[in-house]
Amino acid sequence: MSEAAELEKHSKNELFDKSTTFADLGLSEDVVTGLTASGFEHPTGIQAALIPPVMAGKDVIGQAKTGTGKTAAFGLPVLSMCDPNIRAQGLVLAPTRELAAQVAGELDSLGRATNIRTSVIIGGESMRDQKKSMEKGGHLIVGTPGRVMDLHARGQLSFNHIRYMILDEVDRMLDIGFLEDIRKILKNIPAAIDKPVTEGGRQTIFVSATMDVQIERLARSFMKKDAEKITTVSGSLTVAMVDQKYLPVEPWDKRALLLKLLVKEKPETTVVFCKTKATCRKVAEYLKKKELNVRELHGDLHQSKRNKVMEAFRKEKVDVLIASDLAARGLDVDHITHVINYDLPEDPEIYIHRIGRTARAGRRGHAWTFVTPEQGQMLTDVEKMAGAEITKMEFPDFKPGPVPKDVQEERRTGVKRRDKPRDVGDREVAGGFDAAAGYTEDELKAMFPDGKIPKNLPPKGLGSKFKRRGR
Structure with missing residues (x-):
């Protein structure tokens, strides 16, 4: 057996807990029936560890690698405990619309043999349709903080019966952008955190692939004092089934290198971050x-367009998906073979999340990262987080392009321009403002129909005669 096959077999053995079955975990008969009919018998490590304390009514912080079944880890016990006669008794918050829709779909699939139904509440979709969905079922509400708060403020979503509060991808949910929204939502839930669900209290569950000390401390402030932390991540956060390589490249050569990689290596299904x-x-x-x-996937696309892109990608009608981190949060597609980090993230944890998009459920995957000359320390930080050396990928077929004139001048004089590098298409200009750089003649005509191409940045103030009010 080859080394790769041995690693894959070892990974699959690690992924599932063969010593127990779902029937041993105290789940409801309907939930187990649905799992058996779907061919599931043994839980993953995080599922085997997290389900029993949740079924026992404890508040839980769960940490496990991406792709190990965290949604089922909190979803199966909640589906088992929910009362089919009470609407909106469970609330699951997710950082992005795509992840919320994905979680809702998975919960409906897991609970197919039960009478528990899920409603997804996200921006970019019809409020009227979401309201109807809650009226027809809506035992579990899965949504993004903004839309959940909006519907609650309108009186269309009551928090009065919420007993199960789940935050998925808690590391990102508790970022600065989501923290205050979460505080407001939790404060508006009448059920007390210091009482068990059987006495009208609230049970809180946080799950994530990564969690530092500060995030854990913040999470515990929303939970019972005896909240239990469960982690199946031992030592490092490396996705063991991912072959990680880096390619040194100058900023202005990135697009050419990406094209060469895709054409020469012919990866099957690729996400470029x-x-x-x-x-x-x-x-x-x-x-x-x-x-x-x-296809591209980012926050500037309308939600209906993002849905169509994701549907095409899941159906394998798209070979390469160019994505931003937030839009691809929770991207769970089994057939992704390669992840390419076009831009190396400054936060090593983001790197871990990215490469976790491949190597799903024990399959092997590949992660290729573009690293510019000044990013050596960032690569080292990523290696420390991953707990593994990321080796250089030799790619002799690629020939770097010429160094841009402004970069040559900077290197010759040793004087750096004041402004930060600016992405202008084919290359990144180190400082200054070169509106024409990297654009075709047609693109320039579209942007500047009068033919006057600016050579300097606009002034900070645009000369408005109106004074701003103090804030």
Whole structure:
């Protein structure tokens, strides 16, 4: 047996707890019946560890690698404990619309043999349809904080019967952008955290792939004092089934290198992660012009468009998905073979989440990361987080392009321009403002129809005669 086959067999053995079955975990008969009919017998490690304390009514913090079944870990016990006669008794918060929709679909699938139904509450979709969904069932509400707060403020979503409160991907949910929303939601839930569910209290569950000390401390402030932490991550957070490589590249050569990789290596299904929405758009446009089967996924797309992109990607009608981190949060597609980090993230935990999009359920995966000369320390930080050395990928077929003139000048004089690097398409200009760089003649005509292309950044103030009010 090859080394890769041995590793895959070992990973699958680690993933599932063969010493127990779902029937041993105290789940309801209907839930077990549905799991058996679907061919599930043995739980994963996080499921075997987390389900019993949740069934016992404890508040739980669960941490496990991406792709190990965390949704089922909290979903199965909640489905087992829910009362089919009470609506909106469980609330699951997710950081993105895509993850919320995905979790809702998985809960409905897990509970197919029960009378418990899920309603998904997210922005970009019809409030009227979501209200009807809650009226027809809505035992479990899965949503993003903004839409949940909105419907609650309108009197269309009551928190009075919520007994099960779950935060998925808690590390991102408790980021600055979500923290206050979560506080408001939790404060508006009447059920007390210091009482058990059987006495009208609230049970709280937090799950995530990564969690530092500060995040855990914050999570515990929302939970009972005896909240239990369960982790199946031993030592490092590396996704063991992912072959991790890096490719050194200058910023202005990234798109050419990406194209060469995709054409030469022919990865089956690939997600390319970019740092910004603008970069996602430009990279996708560039690859489409090269006749590659590419779609983009980022926050600037309307929700209906994002849904169509995800549907096509899941049905394997798209070879390459160019995505931002937030839009791809919770991207759970089994057939992803490669992840390419077009931009190396500054936060090593984001890297862990990204590469976890491949190697799902014990399959092998590949992660290729572009690293610019000044990002050596960032790569080292990622290696520390991953607990593994990321080796250099030799790619002699790629020939770097010429160094841009402004970079040559900077290197010659040793004087850096004041402004930060700015992505302008084919290359990143180190400082300054070069509106024409990286754009085609047609693109420039569309942006500047009068033919006057600016050579300097606009002034900070635009000369408005109106004074701003103090805030």
